[in-house]
Amino acid sequence: MQLWSWESLLLLGLVSIVTLLLFVKVLFGGAGGLQGRKAMKLRLPPGPRPLPIIGNMHQFGDKPHISLWNLAKMYGPIMHLKLGSQRLVVVSSADAAREFVKVQDKVWAGRPLPPGADIFKENIENIVWAPYGNYWRHLRKICTIELFTSKRLESFRPLRTQEFSQMVRAIWDDSQQGKVVDLAVKISHLSFNNMTRMLLNKRFFGVNMSGQEEAFRFKELNTRFLSLAGVIIIGDYVPWLKWITVVTDFNKYMKKVKADVDDMLQEFLEAKKNGKLCMNNELQNNDSTTPATAANKNQNQPDDFVDILLRQPTEDGTGHLADSSIKAVIQDMIVAGTDTSSNVVEWGISELIRHPEAEKKLQEELDRVIGKERIVTEADIPNLPYLNAVVKETFRLHPQTPINLPHKSIEDTTLGGFDFPVNTILLLNIYAIQRDPKWWERPEEFDPERFIKNPEINVTGSHFQLIPFGSGRRQCPGMPLGVLFVQMGLARLMHSFQFSLPATASA
């Protein structure tokens, strides 16, 4: 099935706009309608002039982070735009970001509805899209005190070690057989396995795995679902153009993807409840890093996330978390936590290949601290400053959400001398912030040394010039896991292999 791009929807929308433009102009008297009069009283930030009906939608382009960055160079770090009738504030500097998500953290902790929410007409149960309120707070609390504690993450350490060893082994085996190794696929499967083992105690990809087809289907469905989250649906912003998604069958497509993902998650949940989802022992027995017997495997198996979620109460304490909420959380973790993490490792490797002096330096550090006789462990990470610098520099140049997930104001507010009515959408241009020459010398260059000189700058959300996980109440709850995955991914790969460009390729 073809995925509809927002451009094609926009094109269809424009056709109808042309025919209706005249009518609307007469009806609302140009900019003098109620919206217009209200806007005149508000002190709004500068920004490009919106067109009637579509607002600034045409200025987003196919790389909105770049288009918005270019606009910010003209209009400043706090910029006002419109998507249809929806107000947006686009923030492109670290100082302004601090004001919005630290000083006014709570005011901007809302989320707009996800794309196409109107098509589904269901309560939103995902953490990612849940409105700011009791339900979202309850799920975040479960994340903080149950799922992402250091103790819990530590309990999954042997499992992560196994998965990393399996990846290294698979790359080695393929290369020994003269096969072309698709590193991106290997890292992506590793990330998926890592996550599904933590979530469901289920491993999808790898040698002798029976469920490859199921795995590809699940992963493909999730990828489709993720791509839908980034689509701009014209009817969400121009309500009288909702019919476009009906005539183009786009709403049917969205419903089908959502239903397929839901069916699959329901299957996993049922299997889990009936004790039918279980790791096979083949991995354990193949792995040289963990002493293995069938008996100690079951004994050592930590509770997975679904085990924990099944024990959680509802937010009002009257029962257990509904299946629909548990499925939404599983989906959040897979969609938000797998490709994001593996993409950063892939970018890190590609930057190191293009900068052989940095690759050499990292390998010398690994050889000096770990040596050739043992593998890198998570306990080694604090002793690897150059690795940490490479990781931060990769997060800086390659943020996985170049424009942060949208936030929304939950009340009227004033900031920097500007007025923002309730329900204004906030977009942080992380890409622009992390390349701002005010903070970064030669910002386009991959240069881990900048973090050797300033080791105190980190990604945890208190240095606003580096916020790949966002900051404030809505900050990524999976950050500790994401960072660990990238650190270990780069360390294990760089400790095990020498990467270089083929003689015919250029950096």
Ligand code: HEM
């Ligand atoms: C390198 C890896 C990752 C990156 C770069 C990343 C980045 C982000 C960013 C930028 C946000 C939006 C923050 C905001 O709205 O201000 C976010 C939200 C979120 N992330 Fe991550 N993330 C990563 C890994 C993970 C992992 C491993 C998980 C879970 C297992 C996860 C789960 C979530 C969830 C549930 C949210 C929504 C939070 C909310 O709305 O309250 N992420 N992530």
